[in-house]
Amino acid sequence: MADSITPPPHAEPLLSLRDVRKSYGPREALRGVSLDVARGEFVALLGPNGAGKSTLFQLLTGLFNADDGSLSVCGHDIRHNSVAALAGIGVVFQQSTLDLDLGVAANLKFHASLHGLGGRRARERIADALQRLGLSERAGDPVRELSGGNRRKVELARALVHEPAVLLMDEATVGLDPASRRQLLDEVLALRARGVGVLWATHLVDEAEAADRVIVLHQGRILAQGRPQNLAEAAGTATLAEAFLKMTGDTVA
Template identity: 75%
Template sequence: MNHSVAGGTALTGEAEVLLSVRGVRKSYGARPALKGVDLEVRAGEFVALLGPNGAGKSTLFQLLTGLFNADAGEVRVCGQDMRVAPVRALGRIGVVFQQMTLDLDLSVEANLLFHARLHGLAGARARTRIDDVLGRLGLTERRGDRVRELSGGNRRKVELARALLHQPSVLLMDEATVGLDPASRRHLLDEVLTLRATGVGVLWASHLVDEAEAADRVLVLHKGELVAQGAPVELVAATGSPTLAAAFLQLTASTQAVEPA
């Protein structure tokens, strides 16, 4: 069965497109993981990418972060083609992966200094950026603590601080709340939502529907295809469902694409 991508409503003011994905396909042998995906994220926009396990979210993020190349299609970050200018494209992206990638035996500050050097930040400039992100996330008092001494929620906040250190235009969050308690999940989500005011475009991948309730747009990925997109209220109305969770279940169980009203 073919699922077509539904058209969401246009953003007011037509903010700049920061992340553009066009016709992206990726297969592993004979198994297609992505089947011609189109999406975009604009400046100051929080986009939630919802999909059940196996939908293709992880594959998409591997392509967006340069870990693999797409078999077909195009990925552009701030106008930079990922294939033609990968260093420039990746330099505009901050990412928090599902699996933690901090060094547990280093302090919070040492982890951030290492990342700063990778992005060409050093000396007073690096320390100013670190002071800023730690202050923003309420981690100033923990800067000297080893990462292994932190709670799961604070480790995630350190990873968010690291992702923001080089002031990216696009923030990718790949199932970033996995393993966190409800309060920590909510706090991390709230921190990321505040970034909209700074003009950062956010793509937040999750299988947890409640995390998408506050999104500007929701993209529903199912079996490698975008089956619907739109504001949460649009998807609820289009499916005739009482909640976004019910709409998501209907969309990922149905063989018919749904177009928001």
């Protein structure tokens, strides 16, 4: 497992949210959320179902606008400079968005074109991404012929083709077997050595235990954040799982 990179003191975060709020009618999905992700930092956004994780990711990817507060990527405000902000983000959603009838490389090539990458530059980045994830020999295969774990790898490769500063992973291991889940997590953890900032949303405590920092989100509010062991100590528990249960009343995952 790759070591994380410690950001220099007072370095500007790659991803920054300040007092973000979002409601759907009378229901408050996010209630003043503030968080940062630094270069080379793996941050786990840990919360039970309905905590507001997916809403937060919808705001970060420009699908919806926040009712209040600010969101920025690499210093670019998403509301006022969305093109520059979104160019700095790679994302893997909970639900697959791959074209199952296209080949693996063709899916990546289409995504690269959306980011203005073509020709030799795109081919080199696609080849590099597939090689890094062990998919080079499957480049021409239709996505529908791949296992669930390999499909997730393709989505990760696609998210990284344009070399984003920030990677968003929204419950990306749902439906994977334990070995595939661990392998995907290890691949993303290794990105810290390249300076990529990662926000990994999950309801699974064992995934959050691998993070540099854990942010506990519950009912649209941040309850606590810190290193996994520090959160357990602050809650007066032996493990992060017990601390998570104590804070949220959710079932230990």
